[in-house]
Amino acid sequence: MSLYQKLTKPFIDIFVLTWDFNLFLLNLVLPAHEPTDVIPAGAPGHAGHWPQYVAPKDSDSRSACPMLNALANHGVLPHDGKNITFRDLNTVVRQSFNFAPSFCFFVPKFAADFLGRSYWTDRFDLADLSKHNAIEHDASLTRHDAALVPDQGRPDLQLVDELLSGATGKMQDGSPQLTKKDLSLALAKRRSAARSTNKSYTESFFHNGFGSANSSTMLTIFGGRVKDLEPMLTEERFVDGWQPRILSKFGLTMAAFNGTVVPVEIGVKRAKVE
Template sequence: MAILNKIAGFFINIFVMTWDFGLFILNILTPSLKPGHIVPAHAAGHNLTWPEYIPPKDSDSRSACPMLNAMANHGILPHDGKNITFKELNTKVRQSFNFAPSFCFFVPKFSADFLNRSYWSGRFDLAELSLHNAIEHDASLTRRDAALVTDQGKPDLDLVDQLLKEATGKMADGSLLLTIPDLSRALSKRRVDCRKTNQGYTENLFHNMFGSANSSTMLTIFGGRIDDLTPMLREERFPEKWEPRVLSRFGLTMAKFNFTVLPVERGVKTKVVKQ
């Protein structure tokens, strides 16, 4: 059975990558969506109106991902963060953030696999996604390492503020922007610091790439805009009148995303870091 699952997984991955590249090409060939019309009709957030934000209770389940937590805080996912289907996660993330359908299948399927559940029929609580060294990893930009804290479901506000202060880009109106070099510099500092402070620190290429990928959503989905990232990272709340900054008709594909992720990771320097 294990061998059959591996074979099936291999062919599923080939299909998803082919599907994703096809959507990447279609995004090039088709007109972009118009600002103000990114979130589809009948979905939460359509017409730039998000459901009411309600902070989580202590009994609610939350993950290490600010974006998923925000969806629960606004009731797009169950507010208690529990008993969510992987297929529901796929649909809601697609609608809320304009990720490509290939992307929105791949990540929940990966999550189902590391939790040893069926993507098609399984359910999960948000906190379960914080399984260490699956999607959650050391040297996060918004969380202390799992070895140092007991709850990965809450942001570390000191870390968030340090990240936001890295922004050097500016929009025409003077608003601050995070840039690729800013993100690389922030990741460099975190990895160096975590090696010093966490005796159980772990790092490999997979973890580093996942860290750069998680962080790069700030540059793609949020366009690096500090005004938008501040409520999302500090309160895990959608900004008022917000919508995804990705205008591609078929959403952000993994192929396109890598044009941001790879430069971010290449820019990480951990041997010598200026403090």
């Protein structure tokens, strides 16, 4: 991070948090989107109509994030996953997943900072976002640790199966649904397993918070629905008709998201791992 970035970061953070909280308050009083009309007209995925899925080639760049990889696999981001601007990432994520504008500025800006690049003018490849212990972290629910599997661009299907098979909730149609308790237990098991198998394992309050936050998108944006999560986590693909489960007018704010992340992380501490 440059000296300029270090000097301006506190002011930008204060601005973003204030902006985010105001959006949180507006979401409480403004009418929500209709469930089938969350993604704006003209944007890929509107009304659940996604561009064709094309599996990645070995030469394509992919990250440790299934959601970003899915955007590339459907051509919403460049299919090769390369030469993407941070500002374009902001726009695409906001439209595709209904994260709040404040959220969609904060995370790409954070990524630009940890990569030592300018949010405003620089570009990145998806694989760049897998820089260890930045956004990517040990004890992921869909990837083995980077020290064991350096290529973080592909999911580990066994880990995904263990996660989804642990769903104890039920949707109205009887299909399985992940709950906060399920996610806490899965994270607790992964952290315990990672400590025992990875000699380079690292864990901190920051890493754990990111781990719970990354995982909690499965409960917020995807509503915990296993039938939607399975293709997302195994093939990194949207199911036909899928739209975000967050209906708020200004999307998922960081303030609202913490209402899921904090209980999940507290649950990790309380979970009993056999």
